[in-house]
Amino acid sequence: MSTLPTTELIHRARDGQREALEELLRRYQAVLRKWARGAIKPDAPGGARPSDVAQDASLAVFRHFLSFKGASQAEWTSWLRKVVTSKAKMSRRRAKGAERNSSGNVPLDSLGETQEVASARRSPSQVTAHREEWRRLLVHFQGLPADQQEALILRRLKELSVAEVAERMHRSEASVDSLVQRATRTLRDLMVGVEAEAATPEAQRIRNMADMVLTGYLRRCEAGERVTLEEVIQEHPDCAEELRGLLHGMEQLKALWPGEPT
Structure with missing residues (x-):
């Protein structure tokens, strides 16, 4: 898999080959982290971290790969960058919301962020375990016929x-x-x-x-x-x-x- 071009990996992942999707994400992890560092500064207020943005973006790609309609490397990288940008914005909103609400009541911009906010209330080890469970579930789903x-x-x-x-x-x-x-x-x-x-x-x-x-x-x-x-x-x-x-x-x-x- 490591020698295949991105376009071929996209084609195979769309056909349900789990290894191809995993290789795509592995290949672009450094790029995701780079974009996340550009979107979230290390000293950002409220605890927003580039590493969390990159990890959330990876999870989102696992979740929504079937919604990606492109086939070229340029389309793939453009889609990845949009996911990172979206996750960075969400991270900044959560951080600002947490700062404004010292009582612990975090306002939600949408129901879809409930899982994200709930994750922020867990300990780092709990968050890691929770994300790993999500990742396993999505990997297994991609492996289904x-x-x-x-x-x-x-x-x-x-x-x-x-x-x-x-x-x-x-x-x-x-x-x-x-x-x-x-x-x-x-x-x-x-x-x-x-x-x-x-x-x-x-x-x-x-x-x-x-x-x-x-x-x-x-x-x-x-x-x-x-x-x-x-x-x-x-x-x-x-x-x-x-x-x-x-x-x-x-x-x-x-x-x-x-x-x-x-």
């Missing part, structure tokens, strides 16, 4: 109905359910380090039950039925932990997917 990525984005992140997703993907509704189910399960297993092949028969039974219950729950919600996840969990206590784990991964992914690299 393209059809599973598309189904998951449309169904769980953009919250389209099964019928709408099926029409867009030219698939049956049952096929869409299967793609979403497999993608959700794969992300869950990768995040907790579980190998499906190593599961005991009882563990596999619980996993299968959780997958089916979750799919049924989403269908019931789509049909307008007023049912909460906790009610569903009470109906299926044997797979309660698995259900919560599956939903936790999706909520994390939603938090990372506001739609634009801001």
Whole structure:
């Protein structure tokens, strides 16, 4: 990968090759840090740091790579610079807001900054661990087959109905359910380090039950039925932990997917 030109890496990353996206980010880390140092001075008020801006920009690129529509190296670097500029502005706003609000009430310019502000309240070690969890989730997402990525984005992140997703993907509704189910399960297993092949028969039974219950729950919600996840969990206590784990991964992914690299 290290010998491939940027244009080829972009093409491969768009095809779902996780290693290509990782190489793109590795190759441009020094550039991101340089741009961040130019946007945020080391003595900036409120604790804004160039290293944080560069790290946030890297995370944003992981989040929103699928929204990048260019193909050339010039388009890629231009997009990266816009992401860094956006993150630098956000960092300065947070720093100024924190200075103005000694009571701890930080004003939000938009709901999308909630995660960013919450991160600022954690200890450095907590922030590092949190970002690493995000990075792992997004790397695993990029490693999913393209059809599973598309189904998951449309169904769980953009919250389209099964019928709408099926029409867009030219698939049956049952096929869409299967793609979403497999993608959700794969992300869950990768995040907790579980190998499906190593599961005991009882563990596999619980996993299968959780997958089916979750799919049924989403269908019931789509049909307008007023049912909460906790009610569903009470109906299926044997797979309660698995259900919560599956939903936790999706909520994390939603938090990372506001739609634009801001």
